[in-house]
Amino acid sequence: xxxxxxxxLTVVKPKVGIYGFxxxxxxxxxxxxxxxxxxxxxxxxxxxxxxxxxxNPTEEELDVAFIEGSISTEEERxxxxxxxxxxxxxxxxxxxxxxxxxxxxxxxxxxxxKRMNKVYGDVEFLTNPLEAKPVxxxxxxxxxxxxxxxxxxxxxxxxxxxIHGAIPEPYPHPVCHECKLNExxxxxxxxxxxxxxxxxxxxxxxxxxxxxxxxGCWGPNEDGNFEHHLELLESFGKTREEIRRLVRGxxxxxILKFIDKGGK
Amino acid sequence: MRILKMQSKFLDVFLESLNKFGNLYGPTYKNKVxxxxxxxxxxxxVLTDEHPMIPIKKLFHPMKxxxxxxxxxxxxxxxxTIEKRVILGVHPCEIHSLxxxxxxxxxxxxxxxxxxxxxxxAIIGFSCLPTENSLCFSTDTDIVEEGxxxxxxxxxxxxxxxxxxxxxxxxxxxxxxxFDKNVTHDDIQEYVEWRQKKNKMFKKSFEFDxxxxxxxxxxxxxxxxxxAKICLSCGQCSMVCPTCNCYSVTDVFDVTNxxxxxxxxxxxxxxxxxxxxxxxxxNFRASRGNRLKLWYGHKLKTFGKDYGRPGCVGCGRCxxxxxxxxxxxxISEALTTKEVPEK
Numbered sequence: 001x002x003x004x005x006x007x008x009l010t011v012v013k014p015k016v017g018i019y020g021f022x023x024x025x026x027x028x029x030x031x032x033x034x035x036x037x038x039x040x041x042x043x044x045x046x047x048x049x050x051x052x053x054x055x056n057p058t059e060e061e062l063d064v065a066f067i068e069g070s071i072s073t074e075e076e077r078x079x080x081x082x083x084x085x086x087x088x089x090x091x092x093x094x095x096x097x098x099x100x101x102x103x104x105x106x107x108x109x110x111x112x113x114k115r116m117n118k119v120y121g122d123v124e125f126l127t128n129p130l131e132a133k134p135v136x137x138x139x140x141x142x143x144x145x146x147x148x149x150x151x152x153x154x155x156x157x158x159x160x161x162x163i164h165g166a167i168p169e170p171y172p173h174p175v176c177h178e179c180k181l182n183e184x185x186x187x188x189x190x191x192x193x194x195x196x197x198x199x200x201x202x203x204x205x206x207x208x209x210x211x212x213x214x215x216g217c218w219g220p221n222e223d224g225n226f227e228h229h230l231e232l233l234e235s236f237g238k239t240r241e242e243i244r245r246l247v248r249g250x251x252x253x254x255i256l257k258f259i260d261k262g263g264k
Numbered sequence: 265m266r267i268l269k270m271q272s273k274f275l276d277v278f279l280e281s282l283n284k285f286g287n288l289y290g291p292t293y294k295n296k297v298x299x300x301x302x303x304x305x306x307x308x309x310v311l312t313d314e315h316p317m318i319p320i321k322k323l324f325h326p327m328k329x330x331x332x333x334x335x336x337x338x339x340x341x342x343x344x345t346i347e348k349r350v351i352l353g354v355h356p357c358e359i360h361s362l363x364x365x366x367x368x369x370x371x372x373x374x375x376x377x378x379x380x381x382x383x384x385x386a387i388i389g390f391s392c393l394p395t396e397n398s399l400c401f402s403t404d405t406d407i408v409e410e411g412x413x414x415x416x417x418x419x420x421x422x423x424x425x426x427x428x429x430x431x432x433x434x435x436x437x438x439x440x441x442x443f444d445k446n447v448t449h450d451d452i453q454e455y456v457e458w459r460q461k462k463n464k465m466f467k468k469s470f471e472f473d474x475x476x477x478x479x480x481x482x483x484x485x486x487x488x489x490x491x492a493k494i495c496l497s498c499g500q501c502s503m504v505c506p507t508c509n510c511y512s513v514t515d516v517f518d519v520t521n522x523x524x525x526x527x528x529x530x531x532x533x534x535x536x537x538x539x540x541x542x543x544x545x546x547n548f549r550a551s552r553g554n555r556l557k558l559w560y561g562h563k564l565k566t567f568g569k570d571y572g573r574p575g576c577v578g579c580g581r582c583x584x585x586x587x588x589x590x591x592x593x594x595i596s597e598a599l600t601t602k603e604v605p606e607k
Contacts, residue, residue: 010522011522012521013521040519040520043520044519044520156519159519160517160518163517164525166515170538173499174499176496177498177503177533180499180504181503181531183294183295183297184297185296186587196498197497224496224497225493225495225497225552228493228495232496232587
């Protein structure tokens, strides 16, 4: 909404909540740690709940809820359902919220009970553990801000669009786009198992900038040529299982789903 | 056009003296990759037959820059990238690519960013010998007749220096003592031999002249689908092609409640899925095959209809760069022989 005051058009401060579920809290930390924007953020939105920054949250209606972390307990499941009910817009931030993260590496393989028992034995939990899943396994997500951690330019571009009531802009390009703009030699030319072409860009090609192959932490680039890229990597001497294992760590089952289908 | 002679021993001193005309730019190594950049010292300049990975377009059509700043009252263009520059070590195919980009960006309505960068930059061309994937003999871009202020042909002991503009003339005038007006019959003979030697060094060639017709005849060819199966849509070809010039424009609001922000311009590629996406979710080129056909159409055919010649300048970067061997060579071969690479 736009209001006129002091001869200037200003937008009404949106009510915002920033919530951490199961994860390392690195994405919330990135927001706080972006010193050049954090005061601008606190001045331009009405932060109702952000426990990492202030221990006095007000839990009520929200314009935007930012959700970090996967949903891994019954308590978290109930909490995310409640937040969804009172938030007009819900944004999943970071790899754990978007794709499930490392903790959902084996989600859906029907061994959860067995793995749980092996690690914790026979104990009573304060809240029932669930097999870790991304936020969209439980509620509708309006926007995804992937990353491990999220990128400050992408995060603040989205936040400032939401403040101004504008539609955030998707970036459906592979890691290769930024990688080439960073003038890196393509690792595939040296037969290195890089999954940049299958991975959504936005990270600024953080790993290839240091000569390391992309492991998919931004999740799937939906337009990727999954079928042929797998064949190309196999021609480098990798087995399909080795490639799946590499992908499972970060991009998780969302990339695997595309690999299994051979594309969109 | 005036042609002078300069002994090779004067080269570094002369090039360094050009900083009087603007900041020096040229190919230099960054993380072992050859890249056009600002030269801190003339010793950082790398004059070699290899091309920088990203072509010279990046100095005139920046990868990412802020076009303007806006508020509710209007906007102010941002011309902060514009400075006086002297760009050293520019190969003939690169000069040809700039002449092609001129016809895109400088026809009315002129792009003010490109035009000002162009008007404030001197081009100091340098000859090169063909490398593994050079195709400029096929595309007729191995020699330049315009588009430079000075052009140096390396004949070993000395350079023949073509003076291509009045600015180039001023540059020479400043250090006249380095230049010899007497080009002898022996020098001419040596130049002729150099060209003959160069012409024989090309390892690869393709039917550039017949490609517009072949492309037209092959519009419905199943070959495109074969390439579509292997294309990774990584977009590297667009980034490394000296005549790819597409960009996307995005508005970035400031993190504030006021209506202020900036408009950024970023390199884009027609290989990406959202390139031809329009309102209502319609996509003119959703399929990879159609995207490839558009790209190669520009390089080998339709660009010619709009701008006088097809876009390919034979630099060979697509041959160097594509991880699955889709390039002007394999495409033109496949369309003429039906042979698709297996990779």
